[in-house]
Amino acid sequence: MSAKESAIVQFDNVGLRYGTEREVLSNISFTLFPGRFYFLTGASGAGKTSLLKLLYLAQRPSRGGMRMFGTDVITMPRDELPGFRRRMGVVFQDFRLVDHLSAFDNVALPLRVSGVRERDLAGPVNDMLDWVGLGHRADARPATLSGGEQQRVAIARAVIARPEILVADEPTGNVDPEMALKLIRLFEALNRLGTTVVVATHDYQLIRKVPESLIMRLDKGTLSDPTGALRYPPKRAPSGVEA
Numbered sequence: 001m002s003a004k005e006s007a008i009v010q011f012d013n014v015g016l017r018y019g020t021e022r023e024v025l026s027n028i029s030f031t032l033f034p035g036r037f038y039f040l041t042g043a044s045g046a047g048k049t050s051l052l053k054l055l056y057l058a059q060r061p062s063r064g065g066m067r068m069f070g071t072d073v074i075t076m077p078r079d080e081l082p083g084f085r086r087r088m089g090v091v092f093q094d095f096r097l098v099d100h101l102s103a104f105d106n107v108a109l110p111l112r113v114s115g116v117r118e119r120d121l122a123g124p125v126n127d128m129l130d131w132v133g134l135g136h137r138a139d140a141r142p143a144t145l146s147g148g149e150q151q152r153v154a155i156a157r158a159v160i161a162r163p164e165i166l167v168a169d170e171p172t173g174n175v176d177p178e179m180a181l182k183l184i185r186l187f188e189a190l191n192r193l194g195t196t197v198v199v200a201t202h203d204y205q206l207i208r209k210v211p212e213s214l215i216m217r218l219d220k221g222t223l224s225d226p227t228g229a230l231r232y233p234p235k236r237a238p239s240g241v242e243a
């Protein structure tokens with residue numbers, strides 16, 4: 001099998017500009033391989049959120065090619081987008097929980113969308129809420145939860161359906177270091193089950209907790225490759241890398 005065939009995501013010379021501004025991402029080329037754990041890092045404003053928006057298909061690039069799950073997503077008909085999104089779990093920087101639904105119902109959403117029967121929901125949803133330390137807040141609406149609690153509901157919702165790829169934008173930005181480590185362990189557990197994980201963060205303490213991770217670094221809209229993440233076959237991160 002060639003590298004191209006086994007890739008889960010492939011960006012080829014992608015550029016992004018908002019409106020008529022200069023490009024915020026330039027010449028972005030990379031390949032993500034199934035089952036790997038990637039960190040996307042870089043200074044504030046470097047373009048991490050913009051790159052993730054391209055990845056979870058919320059934003060079209062201004063130029064370049066993108067393939068996901070073996071399909072050209074630039075030329076793909078728009079009505080195929082929802083099917084693609086169901087194969088991804090996304091933790092948004094601003095959480096995007098559904099205001100009028102409880103924590104339980106927010107977490108249950110991806111399972112309901114994929115047709116899981118009501119009687120089969122409660123077990124996995126409650127287990128997941130317990131894992132993120134929110135079993136006692138299952139009935140709470142997002143507005144009554146703290147920022148860190150909302151973030152944990154958002155993470156539980158993103159991982160519950162075991163997506164093929166998990167894309168998380170600063171998923172530990174609002175929690176204490178102990179909870180941050182727990183959440184990264186949750187991502188690792190999902191990764192061991194086969195999910196490709198992409199986490200944007202500037203927290204190097206966190207990156208060091210996942211020694212087998214691969215690092216992509218954005219610097220003013222262009223990518224560099226401190227751990228060989230962008231080469232094939234990808235190399236294991238040398239320990240103590242400060243990208």
Ligand SMILES: Nc1ncnc2c1ncn2[C@@H]1O[C@H](COP(=O)(O)OP(=O)(O)OP(=O)(O)O)[C@@H](O)[C@H]1O
Nearest residue numbers: 018019021024042043044045046047048049050051
């Ligand atoms: N909707 C938008 N319209 C215009 N410019 C934007 C928009 N979103 C982001 N930008 C610009 O794109 C650049 C990259 O922003 P982005 O949010 O992708 O960076 P980031 O690395 O995620 O930053 P942070 O770590 O602070 O979240 C910045 O200069 C930002 O001002």
